Amino acid sequence: MLGRLAGEIPRFFTLQKLALLLEAMGTTLAMTIIGCVFGFLLAFTIVFLRQTPGRLALPIRLVAILYVEIFRRIPFLVVTYLVLFFIQIFVSDASLFAIAVIAICIYSTAYTAEIIRGGFESVARQQIEAAAAMNFSRWQTLMSVIIPQSWPVILPPAVAFAVGFIKDTALVSQVGVFELTFRGKELNNEGFSGILVFGTIALLYFAMSYPLSRWGRWLEQRLASSPSKRPQQRLRPAHGP
């Protein structure tokens, strides 16, 4: 067994195969980053809509809440299939990469929306009242007060989510995107032993997520230690009426 493995190694680690794997790594990274960055931006929109006050905005709030609650409760693979078959109704030869990105985006929007909402809610109510008393609009309060004060709370878990999601994108190999796991399956089918192929694939996933998660940790520590940018310490509640 070990002897067979040793015999395979020179055939496996050729420049051509390494290039193939690196390209697949790039695909994995690219779809994660594009999907999560757009997801993050859409999540801000979802949270903004969800916090729209007033009775007239009730349907908007409901849609925002439903979106988050539904997509957080569906497995990512199922979302991917749904996107695939839905898009194929309209575009028969849609790019699988684009489909994967859309699925990642839909999924990460729902997850990061909860992270962002938690961050927004960590901003003291008095900060928002002070802005209101000076005639800040909702948008101005969001941009000048809420986001600058809550991003140290939002960014670390959002980065952690995206880094963790690098692994979960392996599931889109199921629809045939040429990402890392898909290439692994191909090489395995070509006759290379599963241990060798998926051992290498595992190392490559680790090589992507470990530095990024270290970077996330560093970011978190840096945010926590900058004195004036951190969100307001909890104040004791203001006196009643």
Place this chain on the structure above:
Amino acid sequence: MHHLQVKDLSSAYGPLTVLRSVSLTLSKGEVVALIGPSGSGKSTILRVLMGLTPPTGGEVWVDGAAIDYRSAASIRAARERMAIVFQQYNLFQNMDVMRNVTIAPVKIQGRPRQEVEAEAVRLLAKVGLADKHHSYPDELSGGQQQRVAIARALALRPEILLLDEVTSALDPELVNEVLDTIRALAAEGMTMLIVSHEMGFVREVASKVVMMDKGQVVEEGSPREIFDSPTSERAREFVGKILRH
């Protein structure tokens, strides 16, 4: 004409009535103090005036113009004429002193940045913080933060300044620096509605004292009348209690 007139103002929080038919008036250049036990509704009046707590009834006029607190435009107009200083200062934690003072005049009122900055420099000097332009709120003492908050409110150029227990959150040795700032404003003729527990200070700067209890005005008059010869039983009891401190 009264500068600010409040008539039969009521406010309720769920089943809890916080203000019952409160009326009061404020003339230009006058300093009116609201006193009374905790929970008597003093701060709620200021919050209602600023559109932070909705009223359930009554009327408010500023310079003869009625304010409709169901209309966002009317609330904006009210906030252009009145500014509030909060008990907990509520400075924006993510901005330095200068930006705290200048952001609303520049971004919201649309005044030229240079002019606003020059005014901010003057206001910060006036409250004794000329050397703190680039400090962040959490690098300042409570008294310093509250003086920045006063400068921030003044930078809005309000006609009426509302002060909500502005010394209650401060350590005793920091109270006077804030009171001195307010004394100077009163001497300049700033129209102010002050909620305060500092009775010596109220007696000194207020032209009129309004005593509240359980959401109602129980007595109003000059400081001398309220503190030396209160007529109502409730006022006598309250004044007796605070003077024994």
